[in-house]
Amino acid sequence: MPSPNTHVPASPPPVHPFSNSKGLLVVIPDRIDIEEEARMYEDLTEDPGQPSWQPTPKSPSVNGAPSMFSNDIWLGDNIGESLAFARKVEISGWTSVGDKLGGAYVVYDCVIKTKEGTTIHAHKRYSAFEQLYLALRRYLPNHQQHFIPPLPPKSPFAKYRPAFLDQRRRQLQYWLSSILLHPEIGGSQPVRYWVMD
Known part of the structure; x- marks a missing residue:
């Protein structure tokens, strides 16, 4: 054991493994809990006066492969071709039309990017989503x-x-993405009519 008067040299600081790298590299610490971050975000954005709505998982996997997007959409292993024409679906916002006393209603801006890169803005009321839901129920096997x-x-x-x-915008975006990005349903006749109507 060194005496109290003996000087002990300090160990050199640890060298970062990528300190000499010239490229852009971002190292994410392994302390981030993604699920906890998502729960925190939901807690911050959820309206406490409204019951929380969560989509019901239907099928955990297809051919043993877990979903890459949601519980209903799978990115397969290049088996067959997707019939869906959309590549990305987002509901960017909403607007109220009319006044509350004279029959106002809310219109959502559905932004649909096709596989060819074309962007379609479809302005839809909640009742239009209900119509698509019913049309798919009648049409699909x-x-x-x-x-x-x-x-x-x-x-x-x-x-x-x-x-x-x-909150409704985010829920409808999940719902619409589940429909439009599905490899079979996304190219169905009711979906195409709904988008172009």
Whole structure:
């Protein structure tokens, strides 16, 4: 054991393994819990006055492969061709049309990017989503019915509140993505009519 007067040299600081790298490299610490981050975000954006809505998982996997996008959409291993024409689906926002006393309604801006790179803006009311849901129920064969997730519920008392509308926007975006990006349903006749109507 060194005496109290003896000087012990400090160990050199650890050298970062990528300190001499010239390229852009971002090292993410392994302390980030992605699921905890997602829960925190949901807690911050959720309206406490509204019951939380979560899509019901239907099928955990296809041929043993877990979903890469959601519980209903699978990115396969290059088996067959996707019939879907959309590459990306987003609901960018909403607007109220009319006044609340004279029959106002909310219109959502559905931004659909096709595989060819064309961007389509389809302005749809909630009732249009219901119409697509019913059209798909009539059109699709029984073995594809379980791919249609339930629509988010109606809430007539909160339908003009911004927090509710943003939550509904995210829920409808999940629902529409599940339909339009599905490799078979995404290219079906009801979907194409709905987008172009």
